[in-house]
Amino acid sequence: MARPDLCTPEEIRQLVDQFYGRIQADAVLGPVFDQHIDDWPLHLDIMVRFWSSILLGAGTYSGTPMPKHVALPGLDAAMFHRWLDLFHTTTSELPNRDMANQADELARRIARSLWFGYQMNREPNRMPQELNHE
Numbered sequence: 001m002a003r004p005d006l007c008t009p010e011e012i013r014q015l016v017d018q019f020y021g022r023i024q025a026d027a028v029l030g031p032v033f034d035q036h037i038d039d040w041p042l043h044l045d046i047m048v049r050f051w052s053s054i055l056l057g058a059g060t061y062s063g064t065p066m067p068k069h070v071a072l073p074g075l076d077a078a079m080f081h082r083w084l085d086l087f088h089t090t091t092s093e094l095p096n097r098d099m100a101n102q103a104d105e106l107a108r109r110i111a112r113s114l115w116f117g118y119q120m121n122r123e124p125n126r127m128p129q130e131l132n133h134e
Helices: 009-025 029-036 040-056 065-070 077-092 097-122
Strands: none
Touching: 009 029, 009 040, 009 077, 009 097, 029 077, 040 097, 065 097, 077 097
16 A cells, blocks of 8 residues: 655655644644643654655554553544544645545544554453444
8 A cells, every 4th residue: 555656755744743733732632642642743753654654665663553542541432533534634735635545544444443442452342333434
């Protein structure tokens, strides 16, 4: 899925900065992120590496996001939907439509995976609910 010619590193930085600017300003998600992120510039750099790796195949990210997310208390499907809405709002403003479409598809997959993992960790004896998002 990664395509080295999909976008530039600057376009990824723009996506990350604009998206997390929206996250920080959001009344629901902002406080959750602020409570768990001590160093925003470092987090943004990590997210640039993450998105560079999955969009471009840059191989600049190595990490395991699942344990960090399943450790967060009180997440619900509405928060994942909000995250996706803010992400899509950001990508809808990007002039590079190929990048925007690819990033949107990957974001949906990431949100679904994290939501499933979160539920399975919190309630291992219960079937996880689907994250239905249009």
